[in-house]
Amino acid sequence: MSGTTGVTLTVLGCSGTYPGDGGACSGYLVRSPGASLVVDLGAGSLSNLQRHLAIGEVDAVVLSHVHPDHWLDLPVLRNAMRYVLGIGGLPVYGTAETWLMAEVIIGELPPTMLWHTIDESSVVEVGDQVLRFSRTDHPVETLAVRVDAGGRSLLYSADTGSAWYPGETGADVDLMLCEASLPHDHEGQVQHLSARQAGKLARTLGAGRLVVTHVVPGVDAGGQLDMAGQAFGGPVELAAANTSFDV
Numbered sequence: 001m002s003g004t005t006g007v008t009l010t011v012l013g014c015s016g017t018y019p020g021d022g023g024a025c026s027g028y029l030v031r032s033p034g035a036s037l038v039v040d041l042g043a044g045s046l047s048n049l050q051r052h053l054a055i056g057e058v059d060a061v062v063l064s065h066v067h068p069d070h071w072l073d074l075p076v077l078r079n080a081m082r083y084v085l086g087i088g089g090l091p092v093y094g095t096a097e098t099w100l101m102a103e104v105i106i107g108e109l110p111p112t113m114l115w116h117t118i119d120e121s122s123v124v125e126v127g128d129q130v131l132r133f134s135r136t137d138h139p140v141e142t143l144a145v146r147v148d149a150g151g152r153s154l155l156y157s158a159d160t161g162s163a164w165y166p167g168e169t170g171a172d173v174d175l176m177l178c179e180a181s182l183p184h185d186h187e188g189q190v191q192h193l194s195a196r197q198a199g200k201l202a203r204t205l206g207a208g209r210l211v212v213t214h215v216v217p218g219v220d221a222g223g224q225l226d227m228a229g230q231a232f233g234g235p236v237e238l239a240a241a242n243t244s245f246d247v
């Protein structure tokens with residue numbers, strides 16, 4: 001139980017590719033009355049997580065893909081649980097590739113972490129949160145994550161290029177958390193989105209509001225926000241570490 005009444009999204013880290021000075025890579029805490037879910041756990045995000053709840057209060061972790069900016073705090077989370085806090089049994093959901101890499105780096109996952117391999121067809125329940133997935137346009141198997149709880153819904157794009165369209169998984173979402181890695185003039189060069197493309201996608205999906213994330217250090221975040229807002233035409237905000245949004 002999370003102790004909250006509505007559904008909230010708290011940013012634990014939002015730097016794309018690597019954390020800038022004082023920053024943290026992708027990590028998000030989704031809290032509902034019945035669960036506290038961590039989606040991605042990139043470098044630096046475990047530290048910020050503890051500003052918001054104790055490690056033992058996390059009900060499950062979902063990892064979108066194997067790229068290190070999305071999960072490399074998992075091995076040190078395991079350190080904390082196993083060697084310091086003496087707790088275990090944490091469900092962790094991720095792709096098959098991420099599991100192979102986690103086993104190499106961490107070694108034996110159970111009993112500290114209980115691994116569940118997921119793909120785009122998986123449906124996962126964590127307390128009162130129902131999770132669905134959509135495979136994105138990215139060089140490795142990458143899962144966008146939709147969370148429904150208490151009549152509210154959130155869609156997290158994870159990392160994706162412009163060929164991704166989530167279909168039903170993206171229908172009628174209240175809040176879209178969408179990556180906007182690329183400056184405008186790099187659009188289409190790699191499998192990531194520009195802010196314009198993120199805004200356009202959110203508009204096509206009819207998202208209630210847009211939160212732009214995964215801005216790479218050195219890219220002008222304010223400029224990304226403006227460009228996403230113009231393309232979306234609705235309420236848009238910029239993800240920032242330790243900022244919370246009502247879903």
Ligand SMILES: [Zn+2]
Pocket residue numbers: 016017026067069070159214
């Ligand atoms: Zn990334």
Ligand SMILES: [Zn+2]
Pocket residue numbers: 065067138159
């Ligand atoms: Zn990636």
